[in-house]
Amino acid sequence: MATIEPTARRKIVLPAPPYTVDDLLKLPDDGNRYELFNGSLVVSPAPTPLHQRAIYRLAHILTDAAPPGLEALPTVNVCPGDKDFYIPDLVVVPEAVSESVGLMFAPSDLLLAVEVVSPSTKMHDRGAKAAAYAAAGIPLYWRVEPEPGPALYVHELEGDSYRDPSVYKAGTTVTLSTPYRVSFDPAELFGRRLSNP
Template identity: 40%
Template sequence: MTAVTQLPYGRAFTWADLEAMPDDGHRYELIDGVLIVSPAPRPLHQRVVAEVTTLLREGCPPELEALPGPVDVRLAEDTVVEPDVIVARRADLTDRGLLHAPLLAVEVLSPGNRGVDLVSKRNRYESSGCLSYWIVDPDIPSLLELRLRDGRYVETAHVKADEAFHTDAPYAVSFTPAALIS
């Protein structure tokens, strides 16, 4: 027998609606009450996620944790995202994920998600107080670092290929974008 998921009609999606979605290999996210369904990522995307996670775990202080997605990050009742990698305080993580913005959100661009990551998620991370947001483009390869200053994101680094990336937010990390795809 096939299971049927009842979708809300005439109203925005909520966290509760998202909880009822099937575990079918798709990524289900909400941005301002709009359901976004993404297919499984390609291998290059997952390679970059694994490398970023490894690099972040190497220098991670004990009170923080670097986790690869999917991890639910509930930014509002109508906004639940699954960043590709997060860094959060261990004490803030629940068995259902994170109930507010992480210290760092990392999104790895894929052909089908560029607009969501570059515009929609960027705006929601910014408005929810996510201190640092990295956007990694594996096709170039490049990394854009945005940091929250006075409630707005400011570009603090944009490096490509073998250019060195150094940051201290949320803690000291250094690498090159090219190292993420090797």
């Protein structure tokens, strides 16, 4: 059994692993991100301001470029099965699906999943998440690495795994055609905004 102590006064006792999505939904909304990978619980702290900046800016870039019927959404729930529950930093989905979905998206709803790497999640984002997203059939996975770059790693699904990623470094404008045409420099995601003229 695992004990989670969100506050000094309240304890939540989970059954012995492997955990299920039902177990996960009993956890408190305490600012941490709780995910499941094949029944294993992964807890991440709330994102840093720079992490949030990158998510917000990329969401804005993707939203501005999106054709009618598609949209970018931050931190949604994705549930491929009873022992898996993911919360990507950003996804692209059809608007019609997001209007009808309840608490959780199915992996088949996603055209793109994005993770912005932070010190506490880098090993997970580079390995376990990439493998899990590929196994779930998510066709496109972008990993944004702030250090030493920033850089964008684009993983495209081939069969049941991702091909080696294409890497785009800061200082170069990236033009991608999937999930739709979009152009940006990875440096835009973290740097200070220039003042308006």
